Amino acid sequence: MLQLTDKYSNLIKNTTEGNKILEYLERDERVKDLIGKKNNGTFINEINMTTFAMWHLWCINEYGQQSANKFLENYLNSDEIDVYQVLWIIGILSNEPIVLKDGYSISSIEDIVNELSYDKVFKETSSNFCTTASIINSGIVKKHRIKKVLSSDEMPNGLNVEIYNREIEIAILLNSIEGISCLPYMTIPYIKLTTFPGIFHGVVCNHSFNDVIGYSNSMINENQVSMINMVLNAYDKLNPNKKDRINNVLNRLAKAKRQEHLEDKILDLGIALEMMLLDDNDDNTQLSLSFRLRGAWLLSRIGQNKKESYDILKDIYKFRSQVAHTGILCGGDNSKIGKLKDSFSKYQAITEDIWRV
Numbered sequence: 001m002l003q004l005t006d007k008y009s010n011l012i013k014n015t016t017e018g019n020k021i022l023e024y025l026e027r028d029e030r031v032k033d034l035i036g037k038k039n040n041g042t043f044i045n046e047i048n049m050t051t052f053a054m055w056h057l058w059c060i061n062e063y064g065q066q067s068a069n070k071f072l073e074n075y076l077n078s079d080e081i082d083v084y085q086v087l088w089i090i091g092i093l094s095n096e097p098i099v100l101k102d103g104y105s106i107s108s109i110e111d112i113v114n115e116l117s118y119d120k121v122f123k124e125t126s127s128n129f130c131t132t133a134s135i136i137n138s139g140i141v142k143k144h145r146i147k148k149v150l151s152s153d154e155m156p157n158g159l160n161v162e163i164y165n166r167e168i169e170i171a172i173l174l175n176s177i178e179g180i181s182c183l184p185y186m187t188i189p190y191i192k193l194t195t196f197p198g199i200f201h202g203v204v205c206n207h208s209f210n211d212v213i214g215y216s217n218s219m220i221n222e223n224q225v226s227m228i229n230m231v232l233n234a235y236d237k238l239n240p241n242k243k244d245r246i247n248n249v250l251n252r253l254a255k256a257k258r259q260e261h262l263e264d265k266i267l268d269l270g271i272a273l274e275m276m277l278l279d280d281n282d283d284n285t286q287l288s289l290s291f292r293l294r295g296a297w298l299l300s301r302i303g304q305n306k307k308e309s310y311d312i313l314k315d316i317y318k319f320r321s322q323v324a325h326t327g328i329l330c331g332g333d334n335s336k337i338g339k340l341k342d343s344f345s346k347y348q349a350i351t352e353d354i355w356r357v
Contacts, residue, residue, distance in 0.1 A: 005200060008054040021060075022053045030076040038150040041083065041158040041191055041201055047149070055198045063194070071194045081148045083158045084116060084190045086139040087167035090183040091258065092174070093219045094138045101229045104142050104170060106220060112139055117193040136185060137217060140167045148196075158189040169243075173231050175250045178352050180218040181257035216258060249275045253351060262341055263323045269344075270320025273313070273351055291317050298357045299350065309350065316347050 012018035025031045026049060034047050045051075059068035075081070089106075098106040107115070142163045150156065164187050174182040193199050235246065249272050256268035277294045278287060296310040319340060322329055330336035 005054070008058055008200075009050065011057060012050055012053045018053065018057060021057050022049065025049060025053055025056065028076070034149065038152075038154075039197060039201075040081070040146050040148055040150050040154075040156050041189070041197075045197070045201070047197075051197055051200055055196050055200055058199060059194060067194075072196075075148070075196045079147060080145045081191055081195050083144055083146055083160075084112075084192075085142050085144065085158075085160055085163045085167070085187065086112060086190060087164070087171060087187045088136045088139045088185045089171050089174075090135050090185050090213060091181045091217055091254075092138040093217045094221075095219070096222065098220055098222065098225055098228075100170065100225065101232055102166075104140060104166070106138055106140055108138050109136060112141060115141075116190050135213065135215065138220075140170050142167065158191070159187070160189070169235065169247075170228075170232065172247055172250045172254070173235055174220075174228065175254040175257070176231050176352065176355050177220075177224055177227055178349065180220060180224075181216060181254050182218075183213070183254055183258065213258065215260075245275065245279065249355065253355070256351075257348060262337065262344070263327070263329055265344060266316070266319045266329065266340070266347075267323045269347060269351055270316055270324075273316060273354065276354055288314075288317050288321075295350075295354055298354050301357055302353060304353070312347065312350055315343075316350075 012022055031049070031052060034052075035049055037047050039045055039047050056068060056072055059071050063071070088109075092106065094106055094108045094111075097111055100106065142160075144160055144163060146157055167187065168184050171182050171184040174180050191198070191201060235243065238246065252268050252272040252275065256265050256272060259265040259268060273295065274287075274291065277291050277298075292310050292313045295313040296306045299309040300306040319329060329340060
């Protein structure tokens with residue numbers, strides 16, 4: 001980024017073409033009116049003629065004179081600019097943009113790069129685009145508009161807190177969908193490179209640190225959109241306390257899905273189920289029995305065999321207790337542990353079913 005800035009700064013100051021662009025912009029009253037004001041976005045920077053000329057020259061070199069002039073006119077003739085707020089997420093793959101309610105979408109990193117016009121310069125800008133981790137494949141995106149310049153006492157509002165919170169909620173709620181595990185990683189607001197100051201702007205990000213990352217990925221597709229939107233609608237009707245509880249359950253379920261060690265997976269899965277099934281058992285009596293009976297009853301409501309569900313939940317509680325109390329599964333018997341590994345996907349599915357009931 002610094003090399004690019006130095007390169008274009010020198011072109012503006014030391015070449016005939018750069019001087020012509022500078023002179024052209026200096027004659028435009030709209031540009032002169034912006035000089036010295038603060039541009040809005042992710043960082044506060046005082047707008048200066050050199051940076052404006054650098055951006056315009058970069059657009060000419062990348063897109064041609066006609067397109068660069070169009071980008072310039074669009075910026076100068078508008079009081080607002082578009083901001084694309086992206087929550088980069090771990091664990092999700094997407095072949096095509098998934099459009100959700102209220103203008104949110106889930107897209108692959110490639111689609112987001114193309115949408116933001118970063119495709120031509122991705123190698124030059126990747127250090128301040130998103131990928132501090134190769135495990136990121138997709139993001140949750142929401143476009144909003146902000147004033148392009150700020151008054152002296154205003155702070156930049158490229159990072160919208162309401163959108164930030166909603167994207168985190170979506171990422172967490174994705175874990176309620178069968179077979180999907182998702183963790184929020186990092187939020188970054190972007191402007192297109194064809195909007196001033198383009199490639200010469202700074203980037204601010206908010207990390208959502210997770211103590212479990214994992215390496216598995218789940219493909220999300222258009223067929224799951226109705227289910228995701230149904231989950232979002234149901235979640236939006238809950239009171240704040242219920243939402244907090246749901247978030248805690250799904251965070252624990254996400255950990256169970258992404259943990260690498262079986263002991264950790266079964267412990268987190270058991271805790272997630274306890275949060276769902278034992279939340280009102282204040283006297284802590286008959287926990288194991290309540291756990292099995294409530295879970296089996298809930299699963300019977302969606303047509304599952306009550307006796308089979310009871311036995312599966314009994315096993316989950318037993319294995320969860322073994323880890324919690326001794327740190328060892330099945331007394332260290334590798335044959336039994338192998339069978340447990342084979343059964344874990346069934347345990348995970350039954351937990352997802354109970355959450356959806």
